Amino acid sequence: MLDTALMIVSAILCVALILNLWRLLRGPDLSDRILALDTMYINSIALILLYGMYMRTSLYFEAALLIAMLGFVSTVALCKYLLRGDIIE
Structure with missing residues (x-):
């Protein structure tokens, strides 16, 4: 039962990753x-956690x-670069 639920959630997360890729390319x-x-x-973290639960x-955790x-660090660095144009002050 748990294996079936993990497979269904993994498929849903793969669809979410494809939609995120679409937004990344066409944003x-x-x-x-x-x-x-x-x-x-x-979403990739969630997939890795699901795979760790499956195995x-x-x-994997x-x-x-x-x-x-x-x-987190890369998102902060990209946002800081977007706002200020420089990462290191």
């Missing part, structure tokens, strides 16, 4: 593209944590 503004990239890494191992930290 009318740079801020929309940054938001789509931010949402893509959140019943904790190794640590990988998801690393991706979350890198994604």
Whole structure:
């Protein structure tokens, strides 16, 4: 039962990733593209966590944590560059 639910949620997250990719490529503004990239890494974290639950191992949870930290830092850096034009003051 749990395996079926994990497969259904994984399929839904893959559809969400495809829609995020569409927004990333066709976004009318740079801020929309940054938001789509931010949402893509959140969805990829969810997929990695689901895969870790499916495989019943904790190794994927640590990988998801690393991706979350890198994604947060990259989103902050991109937004700061968008606002000020320079990352390091």
